Amino acid sequence: MDIAGWRKQIDGIDRHIVELLNARAAAAAEIGKLKRNTEMPVYEPEREKQVLENIRQANSGPLPDLELQHIYERILDVMRSLQKHEMQDGRP
Amino acid sequence: MDIAGWRKQIDGIDRHIVELLNARAAAAAEIGKLKRNTEMPVYEPEREKQVLENIRQANSGPLPDLELQHIYERILDVMRSLQKHEMQDGRP
Numbered sequence: 001m002d003i004a005g006w007r008k009q010i011d012g013i014d015r016h017i018v019e020l021l022n023a024r025a026a027a028a029a030e031i032g033k034l035k036r037n038t039e040m041p042v043y044e045p046e047r048e049k050q051v052l053e054n055i056r057q058a059n060s061g062p063l064p065d066l067e068l069q070h071i072y073e074r075i076l077d078v079m080r081s082l083q084k085h086e087m088q089d090g091r092p
Numbered sequence: 093m094d095i096a097g098w099r100k101q102i103d104g105i106d107r108h109i110v111e112l113l114n115a116r117a118a119a120a121a122e123i124g125k126l127k128r129n130t131e132m133p134v135y136e137p138e139r140e141k142q143v144l145e146n147i148r149q150a151n152s153g154p155l156p157d158l159e160l161q162h163i164y165e166r167i168l169d170v171m172r173s174l175q176k177h178e179m180q181d182g183r184p
Contacts, residue, residue: 003126006119007139013116014143014164015150017109021163024105025155027098034095047099051106058107063117067170071113072106074166078159 021075025082032083042083048076113167117174124175134175140168 001009035042055072056065093101127134147164148157 001122003123003132006123006126010116010119010143011146013112013119014147017112017116018147018150018160020105020109020112021160022151022153022155024102024109027102027105029154030093031095031098034098040095051102054103055106055110058110059114061114062121063110063114063170063174067174068110068113071163071166071170074163078155078163082155082159 024075025079028079028083029086032086035083036086042080051076116167117171120171120175121178124178127175128178134172143168 032042034040052069052072055068059065059068124134126132144161144164147160151157151160
């Protein structure tokens with residue numbers, strides 16, 4: 001396959017990743033609502049450790065664990081900030 | 093659904109995202125090999141713009157475009173650094 005072919009494949013993978021990141025954000029928003037009802041904190045370091053452990057377990061390469069964790073730290077940052085915004089706005 | 097239920101759902105989504113990120117890294121590695129053969133540069137700003145345009149088009153929310161782009165900037169950083177390493181190591 002040539003570079004254009006691989007890029008087409010990557011574009012398809014990216015559209016799928018976007019869909020999953022949105023499903024993840026929707027689930028995180030639901031958790032945000034439940035947390036607001038019970039006054040639980042948005043930042044739970046123990047849960048974030050579990051998330052990183054889960055992705056390490058799921059990782060069969062070629063991405064090294066450390067690089068994968070690097071990506072997930074950004075994903076968790078974004079999800080945390082969305083939950084906080086929703087909690088501050090008091091939106092349903 | 094309670095918080096534990098949503099978290100179980102998120103863990104499943106994360107395992108799927110990990111799989112796709114690895115498929116993406118494998119495709120990027122193939123591009124890296126082709127670039128090495130033709131002495132093309134690893135960093136191609138025009139291609140990165142296309143990637144960001146593709147994910148914006150694919151985004152139907154609830155993640156705002158800007159937050160999604162924030163995650164993708166990290167993904168592209170990691171992919172670029174992997175391609176560079178492979179090119180320096182000269183590994184197949």
